[in-house]
Amino acid sequence: MTVLDYAVLLGFVLVILGVTLATIRLVIGPTLADRIVALDMMTVQLVAFGGLAALQARSAAFLDVAVVLALVGFLATVCLARYLERRILLSAEELA
Amino acid sequence: MITELIVSLFVVAGGIFCFAAGMGVLRLPDLLLRMHASTKAGTLGSGLILVAVAIAFAESTVIARAVAAILFLILTAPVAAHLIGRAAFRSGVPMIDDTACEDGVTEALRKRPAERHPEDATGPATAHVEPEARPEAEAGTPATGGAPRKAP
Numbered sequence: 001m002t003v004l005d006y007a008v009l010l011g012f013v014l015v016i017l018g019v020t021l022a023t024i025r026l027v028i029g030p031t032l033a034d035r036i037v038a039l040d041m042m043t044v045q046l047v048a049f050g051g052l053a054a055l056q057a058r059s060a061a062f063l064d065v066a067v068v069l070a071l072v073g074f075l076a077t078v079c080l081a082r083y084l085e086r087r088i089l090l091s092a093e094e095l096a
Numbered sequence: 097m098i099t100e101l102i103v104s105l106f107v108v109a110g111g112i113f114c115f116a117a118g119m120g121v122l123r124l125p126d127l128l129l130r131m132h133a134s135t136k137a138g139t140l141g142s143g144l145i146l147v148a149v150a151i152a153f154a155e156s157t158v159i160a161r162a163v164a165a166i167l168f169l170i171l172t173a174p175v176a177a178h179l180i181g182r183a184a185f186r187s188g189v190p191m192i193d194d195t196a197c198e199d200g201v202t203e204a205l206r207k208r209p210a211e212r213h214p215e216d217a218t219g220p221a222t223a224h225v226e227p228e229a230r231p232e233a234e235a236g237t238p239a240t241g242g243a244p245r246k247a248p
Contacts, residue, residue, distance in 0.1 A: 004152075007104030011145065014111030018118030018141075025121050025130070033127050033184035040176060041121055041134035045114050047165065048142040051149045055107065060158045063149060067165045074172040081179035088187050 008056050015052060019045050036080045043073030099151065106148035113141030126192045127184050135177040139169050 019042055026038040050066030120133025143166045150162035186205050 002100060003104050004100045004107075007107045011107040011111035014108075014115040015141075015145075018114040018116075018138075021115075021118035021122040022134075031127065031184070031187070031189050033180060033187065033189050034130065036180055037127065037131050037134055038121055040180070041117055041138045044134070044138040044142050044169065044173075045118070047169065048110060048114050048145040051110075051142070051145040051162075052107070054149050055103070055152055060153055060155070060161070063146075063158060063161045063165070066146070067161060067168070070165055070168050070172070074168075074176060077176040078179055081176070081183045084180075084187060085183035088183070 004055070008052055011052050012049075012056075015045055015048050019049075032084055036077065036084065039080070040073065040077045043069060043076065047073070099154075103148045103152045106144050106151065110141045110144030110148065113137050113144060115141075117141060126195070127189045128181060128191065128195075131177055131181060135173050139173045142169055 022038045022042045022045065026035050026042070029035040029038060047066045047070050050062050050069060054060055054062035054066070114137075117133050117137035120137060121130050124130045124133055146162045146166050146169075150159045153159070182205070188206060
C-alpha cells in the first residue's frame with residue numbers, strides 16, 4: 001500500500017464519520033429545517049465519497065456519480081425548502 | 097511520488113473538513129449556526145477531495161468533470177442555504193439568545209400571510225373574479241418583491 005491508499009482510507013473514515021454525525025442530527029433534529037440541513041449536508045458529503053471512490057478504484061466513472069449527486073442534491077434541497085415555506089403559508093391560510 | 101503526496105494531502109484535508117462539517121451540524125446550538133457549518137465546511141471538504149481527484153488523474157476529461165462539480169457545488173450552496181434559511185426563519189425556528197435581528201425584518205418576513213388577507217379583501221369582491229385572483233396571489237407570494245414594498 002502506498003501513501004495515497006492510506007490517505008484515501010483515512011479520507012473514507014472521516015467522510016463516513018461526518019455522514020454518521022449528520023445522520024444523528026437527521027434523526028434527532030427538533031424541527032423539519034434541521035432535518036433538511038442534515039440531508040443537504042449528507043448529499044454534499046456523498047459527493048466527496050464519490051470522489052474518494054474514484055480515487056480508490058482508479059476509475060473516473062465514479063466522478064459522474066459525484067456530479068449527478070450534486071445536481072440531484074441541490075434539487076432535493078430546493079424542493080424541501082419550498083415545501084417548508086409553502087407549508088407555513090398553507091397552514092396560515094387554513095387558520096385564517 | 098510528489099503528486100501522490102500532494103493528492104494525499106488534499107484527500108486528508110478534505111476528509112477533515114467533511115468531519116468538521118458533520119461535527120458542526122451535530123453539535124452547534126442553533127439551526128442557522130448548523131447551516132454555517134454544513135454550507136461552508138462541507139463544500140470546502142468536497143471541493144478539496146474533487147481537486148485531489150483532478151490532480152490524481154491528470155486527464156483533461158476528468159479535470160473538466162471535477163471542475164464542473166466544484167463549480168456546481170460552489171454556485172448552488174449559497175442558493176440552497178438561502179432558501180433553507182429564509183423558510184426556517186419564516187417558520188420561526190428557535191434561535192440562541194444572542195441572535196441579533198434588525199428591526200422590522202421579523203415583521204416583514206413572518207407576518208406576510210396575515211398581511212395578504214386584507215389585500216384579498218380589498219381586491220375585486222366579485223365572486224366571478226376571485227377564483228382567478230387567488231392563484232395569482234399564491235404565485236406571487238414566493239417572490240420577495242411584492243409585499244415588503246407595500247408594507248411600510
